[in-house]
Amino acid sequence: MTMLPRPEDRSGRKLGLVIDLDTCVGCHACVIACKGWNDQAYGAPLSDSDPYGDAPSGSFLNRVHSYEVAPDPQAGPGPPSGPPPDLRGGQTPTRHVHFPKSCLHCDDAPCVPVCPTGASYKRAEDGIVLVNEDACIGCGLCAWACPYGAREMDPSAGVMKKCTLCVDRIYNETLPEEDREPACVRTCPAKARHFGDLGDPGSAVSQLVEDRGGVALMPELGAAPVNRYLPPRERDTWAGETDVLAPWLEPVAEEPQGFLGWLDRTLGKL
């Protein structure tokens, strides 16, 4: 049934990810780990089309974008409804931020009620949003309804694919304890991805969100995403960060001496 679970039916658990934009180094290991797990796990294998040809394409459940953030010294660049602008004095250099993105397992997931077949659903017990691929007709409407680009049509199976939060790992008792988390989280070499229950204010992930001021993406669209993003931490200013060797690299002679000095003075008089 593609009605979202009613509030009274929900367990209160909200499994999701917390992604640290400060520590993500943009290595794309999570992309590969996700693809690797999901082309042999839950549902139809996550396929590619024309992988070695002229126009390679394929379905992925997690992708890493890269952005440049130019500090804005004057105006508040934030949205009217968003957090107040933090301009940091306009002193920081332009920054490069890697931005991993997968399904945010939204509380009020707009992708679910639009589904005509009942294939898309949100689980009452842990909030995970899944697709029953045997019922999906591949109409693509759910992907249109998702603000975050988290759903992609499988090019060969013709059914909708999305992040399952590795539902076949996190509860899988045949795996060693330390592997019972999403493949992307398990593989991240920078520990930029954290998995846990965001419905429990005492959980490690909720604490992290609180300590670091974690934000929701596009809150104005009302999807109420569960995943949170930790903004990049404040950096020092240019002045402190140019280079530790800088003092030794100052020009030794500010004024030209000897013949060059004479030349400089003479030419200056002309």
Place this chain on the structure above:
Amino acid sequence: MNPAKSLISFTTLSGLGFGLLFWLGVDPSPPTGWIAAVFFVIAFALTLGGLASSALHLRRPERALRAFTQWRSSWLSREAWLAVAALMASGAHGLALTLGAPILPLGWLAALLALGTVGATAMIYTQLRTVPRWHHWSTPVLFLALALTGGALLSGRIVIASVLLAALAVLQVWVWHDGDKRFARSGTTLGTATGLGSQGTPRALFPPHTGDNYLLSEMVHVVGRRHARKLRVIAILLMSLIPIVLLQLPMPHVFGLIALVSHVVGVLVSRWLFFAEAEHVVGLYYGRR
């Protein structure tokens, strides 16, 4: 959004067909006998042709019947039910007329269901907050106006059609004008999409993949928008202005037919623009709209 041929022909043809069924349903002195049969065959050919075209859009059409299950939450499912109900009521109404025994209340029911189907189709697009240009009350109004106008033309209602064509021109121009501002008005920017807006002005530096993908080809379709202005002029001329003039000429059968052809081609262009000009917020992540 990708202006898929299957969706353009589906929404255009079924809109025309259901518009014709509406006028046949509300007609107080409807045609009977074989004239009625011809009208209903045309309407059914358009609606069924449109619905068949919509099935081409599905990647797994063999499971299409499942789309009837989620009418409680899904406009796509409601559209499926309404289409079937409208066709059944209209079929019965058409049969009664052909046999020369009109049952007017049956026609009213058929007319209501026909409009409901067009409205449900429009709501599939209107409900999407991710496409600010569509997420507006004017989307169902435009779809209904197009269906009513096309239906009036098809059923030879010259005066009503002329008035509707003029109203349609005004509505369409306003929808384009206002639609151009809706993305900005929605307040969604790359800053809110990434949460980085509080730190400055983000700019897409490089995309997550070098090739194409489903998101880009389906939702970040920007090809051909360059010609949008010209196409708007062409659409409004063909869809409204030329048919209005043609309808005022003598020999309604000849010029009425040309007006109809012109209108349908214009609606196809307008529907192409409806999809091609619609910007999905996911384009922001790629630094595009």
